[in-house]
Amino acid sequence: MDSFFAGLIALADPSLVLLLVAATLGGVVIGALPGLNATTGAALLLPFTITMDPVAAIAILTAIYCSATFAGAITAILINTPGTSASATTCLDGFPLAQKGEAGRALGLAVVSSTIGGVFSVIVLMLAAPLLARAAYSFAPPEYFALTLFGLSMLATIGGGSPIKNILAGCLGILLATIGIDLMTGVNRFTFDMSVLSDGIGFVPVMIGVFGISELLVQISNNQAGLERVKLKAVKLPTKADYLKVWRTILRSTGIGTFIGILPAEGATVASMIGYNEAKRWSKNPEEFGKGAIEGIAGSEAANNSATGGAMVPTLALGIPGSPTAAVILAGLMVHGLRPGPTMFTEQSDFAFSIFWSMMFVNLLFLGVGLWGARIFARVTLVPVQILWPCVFIFSVVGAYALDQSMMDVWIALGAGVLGYFMRRYGFSVVPLAIGLILGEILEQRLGQSMVMLKEQWWLLPTRPLTLLFLVLTFMALFGKPIWNGLIRLHSKV
Amino acid sequence: MxxxxxxxxxxxxxxxxxxxxxxxxxxxxxxxxxxxxxxxxxxxxxxxxxxxxxxxxxxxxxxxxxxxxxxDPIKVSEKIPTPTFIALGMMLVFVLLVQLDFFFGLSIFCLGLTLLWKDRRWFTFIFVGLLVPLGVFFLFDQVFEVRFPRGFLTNIWYG
The missing domain is CATH 1.20.5 (Single alpha-helices involved in coiled-coils or other helix-helix interfaces)
Structure with a gap:
């Protein structure tokens, strides 16, 4: 309970509040810019936070996460271009409603739904993360190994790539994590006698490359000249009748989003799709969906923002990222020497609650930002791409260099950018690569520790109940769908 | 066709x-x-x-x-777009130019990007090729105390 209030007191620091306000505004700008999203924004800002106090650094990254996720709705509603992939479903009804001259109503609903979703998920985070961490406190290396494996298996469904290609990308990320001196034995691996590779490949340059530079290579072939913009006269709160119509949808989507967020590697995009579909399924007027249904906007926005808090639960409690942006935040924690997991809630609980309260503050802050500043922030879409993307490149390259003042990091970022572009071109998601790189070292360490503990008898792994549970979940995550489809086919033949 | x-x-x-x-x-x-x-x-x-x-x-x-x-074999519906090809080539040029000067390489690469987007306005050239790199250099040099690799341009500041 002391930590609960200590975290709140941390927000009494005016410099932290100022940073959070700046990060929220920055996050809204990032989210509103088509092409940039919370993950890219957090990856680009990561090098800037290295010299900061850990609380301020991680609070900034989470502020970017929450506000950019919300801000994708601004462009989704006003120009029919989702600022982030999590807002793609908001376009379906937000833009038609805006075309009817009710852009303000659509934005108002998006803001209120996002705030309710975000605040609820932070409350769940405050309650669930310490409980989950306490449960994980009794985990031994085999349980951790199986849990990390389960987290990685969830990569199969992440992003737009196919499950097989996603797991392959995750394996490549894990393989990259083996570069450098093996911490267990002190043996050099894949270093090619280059001392600069002894410490391995840093997360930050790879993140900057796969999220920032690869996006530049994608965007350069896109022509954004044909954007249709809707005039926004004023942003007004939804009416009482609107609230009565959507409150059930907001609550349902908030629950869905929080749950989806908690699942390792599943993020706001999946949450918003399910939230939208469920809103349509439960609606009394499903035929209105796609033509400006306010339930569609509420369903999508409440779900995608509630996924942010949910995604932080496994990230902080278990060290397994709950979404791509949470993976960047996890990288930020590790760069600051913090090891997420059960010990975070015993040895660094003040820190953890400072982050929770910061997220709560940001969720409430963008209620104001969204309602009164949407018209201004919608203008960021006027920034020409030929100015935006060169600036992104400069910040990417300088950010990669600044971390260790090493040109090797610049080459890694460029290489990762080119690799990321080709991976995306051939249907591989880059998110599993990044998550694999972060979790790779932990996975190998825990496998090694498990082998020591089990006297190298790996077949004893499933004899431990929790390990068996995680291994079964991993199997289900990987093969559940094909098995289920096979059973259905078999049943239909019979 | x-x-x-x-x-x-x-x-x-x-x-x-x-x-x-x-x-x-x-x-x-x-x-x-x-x-x-x-x-x-x-x-x-x-x-x-x-x-x-x-x-x-x-x-x-x-x-x-x-x-x-x-x-799930790879299916690609279109060729790599020409601007992306050129941008990839420009990255190689950037790697070479960085040997002369880090910020010179950045400026030239960014000018190339604006040209790829078919923007030929002087304002964009000056903003992207000069003002942003200069601003970023002083931000990192003065605020974050980052020392950049020496080159013919950075030497003007470093002496």
């Missing part, structure tokens, strides 16, 4: 087997590298040999590659 379609399908067909081939060659080379890792005596190996885990991954990657060739 037909020729174009034929070119696309030809390109796609080549890529559908070329990419798995590249992955398998990469895996083979990586496996070969792992065979050169030092091996630890049993008492020091701490559970697994340094080469075991990477080898396990490489074998898994080969298996997954075979699986996606069978179940």
């Amino acid at each position: 037909d020729n174009e379609i034929n070119q696309y399908s030809k390109g796609s067909a080549i890529e559908s087997w070329l990419i798995p081939l590249i992955i398998i060659i990469f895996c083979g080379f990586t496996y070969w590298l792992t065979t050169g890792f030092d091996r630890m005596p049993p008492i020091l190996k701490r559970g697994i040999q340094p080469s075991d885990f990477p080898q396990l991954l490489v074998v898994l990657m080969v298996g997954l590659t075979a699986l996606f060739v069978w179940k």
Whole structure:
């Protein structure tokens, strides 16, 4: 309970509040810019936070996460271009409603739904993360190994790539994590006698490359000249009748989003799709969906923002990222020497609650930002791409260099950018690569520790109940769908 | 038009087997590298040999590659767009120019990007090629105390 209030007191620091306000505004700008999203924004800002106090650094990254996720709705509603992939479903009804001259109503609903979703998920985070961490406190290396494996298996469904290609990308990320001196034995691996590779490949340059530079290579072939913009006269709160119509949808989507967020590697995009579909399924007027249904906007926005808090639960409690942006935040924690997991809630609980309260503050802050500043922030879409993307490149390259003042990091970022572009071109998601790189070292360490503990008898792994549970979940995550489809086919033949 | 379609399908067909081939060659080379890792005596190996885990991954990657060739082959509907090709080439030029000066390379690359977007206004050139790199240089130099590699431009400041 002391930590609960200590975290709140941390927000009494005016410099932290100022940073959070700046990060929220920055996050809204990032989210509103088509092409940039919370993950890219957090990856680009990561090098800037290295010299900061850990609380301020991680609070900034989470502020970017929450506000950019919300801000994708601004462009989704006003120009029919989702600022982030999590807002793609908001376009379906937000833009038609805006075309009817009710852009303000659509934005108002998006803001209120996002705030309710975000605040609820932070409350769940405050309650669930310490409980989950306490449960994980009794985990031994085999349980951790199986849990990390389960987290990685969830990569199969992440992003737009196919499950097989996603797991392959995750394996490549894990393989990259083996570069450098093996911490267990002190043996050099894949270093090619280059001392600069002894410490391995840093997360930050790879993140900057796969999220920032690869996006530049994608965007350069896109022509954004044909954007249709809707005039926004004023942003007004939804009416009482609107609230009565959507409150059930907001609550349902908030629950869905929080749950989806908690699942390792599943993020706001999946949450918003399910939230939208469920809103349509439960609606009394499903035929209105796609033509400006306010339930569609509420369903999508409440779900995608509630996924942010949910995604932080496994990230902080278990060290397994709950979404791509949470993976960047996890990288930020590790760069600051913090090891997420059960010990975070015993040895660094003040820190953890400072982050929770910061997220709560940001969720409430963008209620104001969204309602009164949407018209201004919608203008960021006027920034020409030929100015935006060169600036992104400069910040990417300088950010990669600044971390260790090493040109090797610049080459890694460029290489990762080119690799990321080709991976995306051939249907591989880059998110599993990044998550694999972060979790790779932990996975190998825990496998090694498990082998020591089990006297190298790996077949004893499933004899431990929790390990068996995680291994079964991993199997289900990987093969559940094909098995289920096979059973259905078999049943239909019979 | 037909020729174009034929070119696309030809390109796609080549890529559908070329990419798995590249992955398998990469895996083979990586496996070969792992065979050169030092091996630890049993008492020091701490559970697994340094080469075991990477080898396990490489074998898994080969298996997954075979699986996606069978179940989910690569399908590409269009060629790599020309601007992307040029941007990739410009990255190589950037790597060379950085040897002369870090910020010179950045400026030239960014000017190239604006040209790729068909913007030929002086304002954009000055903003992207001069003001932003200069602003970023002083931000990192003065606020974050980052020392950039020396070059003919950075030497003007560093002396």
